[in-house]
Structure formats: C-alpha cells, structure tokens
Amino acid sequence: xxxxxxxxxxxxxxxxxxxxxLESASxxxxxxxxxxxxxxxxxxxxxxxxxxxxxxxxxxxxxxxIAKPLLLWINDGLMAVFFFLIGLEVKRxxxxxxxxxxxxxxxxxIGAIGGMAAPAAIYSWINWGxxxxxxxxxxxxxxxxxxxxxxxxxxxxxxxxxxxxFLLTLAIVDDLGAIVIxxxxxxxxxxxxxxxxxxxxxxxxxxxxxxxxxxIAPYIIVGLILWASVLKSGVHATLAxxxxxxxxPLQKSSEYNTSPLEKLEHDLHxxxxxxILPLFAFANTGxxxxxxxxxxxxxxxxxxxxxxxxxxxxxxxxxxxxxxVKIGIARLPSDVKWxxxxxxxxxxxxxxxxxxxxxxxxFEQTADQYMVADRLGIxxxxxxxxxxxxxxxxxxxxxxxxxxx
Numbered sequence: 068x069x070x071x072x073x074x075x076x077x078x079x080x081x082x083x084x085x086x087x088x089l090e091s092a093s094x095x096x097x098x099x100x101x102x103x104x105x106x107x108x109x110x111x112x113x114x115x116x117x118x119x120x121x122x123x124x125x126x127x128x129x130x131x132x133i134a135k136p137l138l139l140w141i142n143d144g145l146m147a148v149f150f151f152l153i154g155l156e157v158k159r160x161x162x163x164x165x166x167x168x169x170x171x172x173x174x175x176x177i178g179a180i181g182g183m184a185a186p187a188a189i190y191s192w193i194n195w196g197x198x199x200x201x202x203x204x205x206x207x208x209x210x211x212x213x214x215x216x217x218x219x220x221x222x223x224x225x226x227x228x229x230x231x232x233f234l235l236t237l238a239i240v241d242d243l244g245a246i247v248i249x250x251x252x253x254x255x256x257x258x259x260x261x262x263x264x265x266x267x268x269x270x271x272x273x274x275x276x277x278x279x280x281x282x283i284a285p286y287i288i289v290g291l292i293l294w295a296s297v298l299k300s301g302v303h304a305t306l307a308x309x310x311x312x313x314x315x316p317l318q319k320s321s322e323y324n325t326s327p328l329e330k331l332e333h334d335l336h337x338x339x340x341x342x343i344l345p346l347f348a349f350a351n352t353g354x355x356x357x358x359x360x361x362x363x364x365x366x367x368x369x370x371x372x373x374x375x376x377x378x379x380x381x382x383x384x385x386x387x388x389x390x391x392v393k394i395g396i397a398r399l400p401s402d403v404k405w406x407x408x409x410x411x412x413x414x415x416x417x418x419x420x421x422x423x424x425x426x427x428x429x430f431e432q433t434a435d436q437y438m439v440a441d442r443l444g445i446x447x448x449x450x451x452x453x454x455x456x457x458x459x460x461x462x463x464x465x466x467x468x469x470x471x472x
Contacts, residue, residue, distance in 0.1 A: 092217075092340075092341070093217060093340035093341060093344065093345075094214045094216075094217025094218065095217065096340075096341060096344075096345040097211075097214060097344055097345055097348045097419065097420065099345070100345040100346070100348040100349040100352070101348045101349070101352040101419075101446070103349060104116070104348070104349045104350070104351075104352045104353040104354075105352060105353060105354060105356075107353060108353035108354060108355050109355060109356050109357070113355075116353055117353075119137065120136065120137055120138040120350055120353075121136045121137070121138070122136060122137040123135075123136055123137075124136070124137055124140050131295075133295065133298065133299075137350075138350050138351075141346060141347055141350045142347070142350070142351070142424070142427055143298060143303070143304045143305065144294075144304070145343045145346065145347065146305050146308075146343070146347060146424060147294055147304055147305045147307060147308035148308060148335065148338075148339060148343055149305070149308070149339050149343055149344065149347075150246070150305040150306070150308035150309045150312075151290075151308035151309070151311055151312045151335070152308075152312070152332065152335050152336065152339050153239075153242050153246075153308075153309060153312065154308060154309040154310065154311065154312020154313050154315075155312040155315060155328050155331060155332045155335075156239060156312075156332065157239055157242070157243060157309075157312070157313070158312060158313050158315070158317065158328060159317065159328060159329070159332065160236070160239055162317055163317070171232065171236070172236060173391070173396065173397040173398075174233065174388055174391060174392070174397040174398065174399070174400075175232075175233050175234075175236035175237035175240060176236075176237075176240050177387050177388060177391040177396070177397055178233070178237050178383075178384040178385075178387060178388045178412070178415075179237045179238075179240035179241045179244065179384075180240075180244075180383075180387060181382070181383030181384050181385075181386060181387030181388065182208070182210060182237065182241060182379070182380050182383045182384040182412075182415050183208040183241065183244045183383070184208075184383055185375075185379040185380070185382045185383025185384075185386070185387075186207035186208045186375030186376060186379030186380060186383065186416075187204050187205060187207065187208045187375065187379075188379070189207070189371065189374050189375040189378060189379045189382075190203065190204050190206065190207050190371035190372060190374070190375040190379075191204050191371075192371075193367050193370055193371035193374065194367045194368060194371045197367065199437070200367060200368050200371075200437065202429045202430060203368060203371075203372070203425075203426060203429040203430060203437065203441060205245075205248045205252065205425050205429070206372050206375070206418070206422050206425050206426045206429060206441060206444075206445065207371070207372050207373075207374075207375025207376045207379055207416075207418060207422060207444075207448065208241075208244070208245070208248070208375070208379075208425075209241060209245050209418050209421030209422045209424075209425055210237070210238050210241045210380070210415045210416075210417065210418065210421065211417050211418055211419040211420045211421055211422070211449070212234075212235070212238035212239075212241075212242070214417040214419050214420070214449070214453065215234060215238065215414045215415060215417050216231070216234065216235065216238075218414055218417070218453050218456060218457050219231060219234060219411070219414065219460070221457065222457075222460055222461060222464055225464040225465060226460070226464060227400070227402045227403055227407070229400035229401075229402055229403055230400070230403050230407055230408070230411060233400070233403070233408070233411060234411050234414065234415075237384070237415065238415075241415075241421075242421070245421055245425065246306065246309055248425070249303050249305070249306065249425070249428065250302065250303075250306055253303060253425070253428040253429065254301055254302045254303065257300060257301040257302070258299055258300045258301055261296045261297070261299040261300035261301075262296075262300045262302070264292070264296035265293055265296040265297050265300055265302075265307070268289050268290075268292050268293035268296065269293065269310060269314075271289050272286065272289055272290070272293070272310070272311065272314040273314065275289070275314070276314045276315075276316060279316070279318065280316070281316055281318060281326075281327055282327075283315075283327050283330070283331065286311065286314065286315055286327075289311075290307065290308075290311035293307045293310065293311060294307040294308070294311075303428060305424075312328075315327055315328045315331060316328060317329070344420055347420060347423070347424070348419070348420065348423070351423045351424075351427060351442070352423065352442060352446070354439050354442045354443060354446070355439065363440070363443070364443060364444075364447065366440055368437050368440040368441055368444060369440045369441065369443045369444030369447065370444065371444065372418075372422070372426075372441060372444030372445055372447075372448055373444045373445075373447040373448035373451070374448070375448065376416040376417075376418045376422070376444075376445070376448030376449060376451075376452055377413075377416050377448045377451045377452050377455075378416075379416070380412055380413065380415040380416040380452065381409070381412050381413055381416070383412075384411075384412035384415050385408060385409050385412035388408060388412070389405070404463070406459070406463045407460065407463055407464060409459065410456055410459035410460035410463060410464075411456070411460070413452055413455050413456035413459060414452060414453065414456035414457075414460075415452070416448060416449070416451070416452030416456070417449045417452045417453050417456075418445050418448060418449050419445060419446075419449045422445045422449070423442065423445055426441040426442070426445065429441075
C-alpha cells in the first residue's frame with residue numbers, strides 16, 4: 068500500500084513538473100485563474116471573493132504608512148515585480164539579444180508601433196465624444212506575451228524560430244510602449260517630495276552600477292525605497308520595477324558564474340509566470356454577468372476594446388509590417404511567409420494581462436460604470452484573437468518536423 072502511494076505521489080509530482088516545463092503553462096494558468104474569478108463573481112461565493120480583494124493591508128514605519136486593499140497590493144506591488152522582470156529582459160535583449168541586431172529588430176519594432184496605434188485609433192473612433200470613455204484609449208494597445216507565446220507553443224516545432232523571435236521582440240517593444248503610456252498619460256497628483264526621494268534612489272542605483280557592484284542586495288534595498296517613493300509620488304509604482312531592472316548589472320559574477328541580471332531573471336520567471344500573473348488575473352477578471360446581453364457587449368467601450376484588439380492588431384501589426392517590407396526599410400525572414408506573419412498579427416490581439424492593467428488605471432478614478440464593460444471587451448477581443456490566430460497558424464504552418472510531414 069505504501070509503495071503504491073509513493074508511486075502515485077511520484078506520478079503526480081512528475082506530471083506537475085512536466086506541466087511547468089510547458090511554454091503554454093503560464094497561459095493555461097492565466098485562463099484558469101480568470102475562469103475561477105468569473106465563477107466566484109457569479110456564484111453565492113461572490114461576497115467571499117470581494118471581501119478577500121477588499122481586505123485591508125497596511126505597512127507602517129513611524130509616520131510613513133502604506134494602507135491599501137489587497138487588490139491594490141496585487142496591482143501596485145506584485146505587478147511591480149512583473150515590470151521589474153520586463154526591465155531585466157529589455158536590458159538583456161538590448162545588450163546581447165534580439166534587440167541588439169538592427170537587421171532583426173526593424174520589422175517587429177515597426178509591427179509593434181502599428182499594433183499600438185491602430186487599436187488605439189479604432190477605440191477612439193468608436194468612443195469619440197465621450198471624455199470619460201476616452202480615458203481607456205490605450206487599453207487595446209497592449210499584447211499579453213504569456214498568452215500569445217503560449218498559443219504559439221501549442222503548435223510545437225511547426226513554428227519557425229524566426230516567427231517566435233518576431234513575436235517575442237514585438238511584445239518587448241509593446242511592453243516598452245505600455246510603460247511610456249502609463250508614465251505619461253496615467254500619472255496624476257504628483258508629489259514633488261516623493262519624486263525627489265525617487266530621484267535620489269535612481270542616482271544611487273546609477274552609482275552602484277557604475278562602480279561595478281555585483282551584489283544584488285544593495286539594488287533590492289534601494290529598489291524597495293524607490294518603489295515606495297514612486298507609489299507615493301502619483302506616478303504608477305510599477306514603473307519603479309522597470310527602472311530598477313535597467314540598473315541591474317549584466318556583468319558576470321564569480322560567485323554564481325553568471326550575471327546578477329541573468330540570475331534574477333532566471334529566479335523570478337517561475338514566480339511571475341506561475342503565481343503573480345495568475346493572481347493578477349484572478350483579482351481583476353471577476354465580472355458579474357448579471358444583465359449582460361448583446362446590447363451591453365455592443366456598447367461603445369467594450370466594442371471599442373474588442374474591435375481594437377481583434378481588428379486593430381491585424382491592421383496595425385500586419386499592415387505596417389507589409390508596408391515596411393515593400394518600401395525596403397525592413398525585411399521578412401526567409402523562412403516566414405506572409406500568411407504566417409498574419410496569423411501572429413492576429414495573436415497580438417490577445418491583450419488580457421496588460422490590457423486589464425491599463426484598464427485598472429484608466430477607469431479606477433473616474434468611471435466605475437466602465438469597470439465591467441472594459442473587462443468584457445478585453446475578454447471578448449482576446450478570446451477571438453486567440454481562437455482565430457491559432458486556427459490560421461494551424462492551417463498555414465508546415466507539418467510537424469518530427470512526423471516527417
């Protein structure tokens with residue numbers, strides 16, 4: 068009996084390990100978290116779900132305090148770790164990766180610009196004249212890299228590596244664009260004292276980097292002060308994560324035979340992919356479906372978001388990429404066909420995590436009535452993009468190399 072139990076436990080552990088190795092596992096967990104949130108929000112357990120997210124959490128040091136409900140600790144605190152990881156990835160890719168080679172980066176950069184501009188234009192066209200609704204113009208401009216790569220990975224080795232690189236690089240540039248949008252358009256009530264403290268922290272991080280300090284601890288300590296000061300400044304706190312990531316050294320450390328940046332990136336990726344992002348999805352996708360009808364889905368805000376995600380990325384990413392290649396400022400990889408690039412352009416319409424995040428900033432102060440409508444639009448646009456993108460790629464990609472097809 069004991070041997071059988073041990074054997075069963077080993078099988079379960081092995082299955083979990085196999086699941087976590089899947090590139091698509093993070094996307095699967097995101098979907099599961101979103102579905103669970105929807106179930107709880109539309110069940111008798113809704114009060115438990117909402118009470119959990121409203122649980123007050125406070126940190127106090129002398130006169131300094133941060134008191135927020137659990138939902139905002141997730142959105143402002145844990146998501147800063149996600150943006151910290153983005154900062155690490157952007158720095159590594161810029162100095163040693165795909166963003167370092169101009170010949171490879173031109174096409175995805177141009178595609179990313181189209182993928183931000185066209186969805187925003189479609190949303191703005193549908194919602195023009197409604198000043199409050201126009202606060203959400205940037206919601207459909209974001210691509211969820213975890214979901215998009217997860218869908219792409221379901222097609223296995225049929226996907227050319229250059230197509231994966233295109234999507235990854237485009238998503239990195241898209242994330243940079245989202246960071247700039249958040250910094251410029253979703254910043255209010257600035258505190259110059261807090262900004263001064265943040266500026267001092269940035270100078271200290273710069274000096275640590277220039278002096279070749281490879282220990283991670285000083286960067287994290289200063290980074291925590293930076294996060295708290297940015298949080299109090301009126302600028303969104305997640306930007307502190309990006310700034311900190313850009314100062315982490317990429318030089319190799321003799322202690323770990325790797326750079327502090329690469330070590331942090333390796334250590335943080337599982338926590339972000341399998342805990343922080345699913346938790347964020349769980350906390351932000353609980354939408355009550357009571358009274359939802361076709362008319363509510365066709366209201367300007369959800370329609371603008373869904374149309375921006377679904378049609379905007381097809382037009383922007385594929386259209387601008389096609390123009391760039393035709394006029395000679397970028398080139399299509401030799402092993403990629405236009406129809407395959409079109410399939411990836413559709414996948415770029417999976418907004419989800421980043422769209423939800425921008426939505427939480429756009430409407431948190433001014434438009435509670437849009438906080439359900441926006442999520443409906445994000446879920447609808449992302450679902451349509453994932454379904455059509457996967458179908459197109461499944462039809463146009465060559466047969467599996469392992470099957471000889």
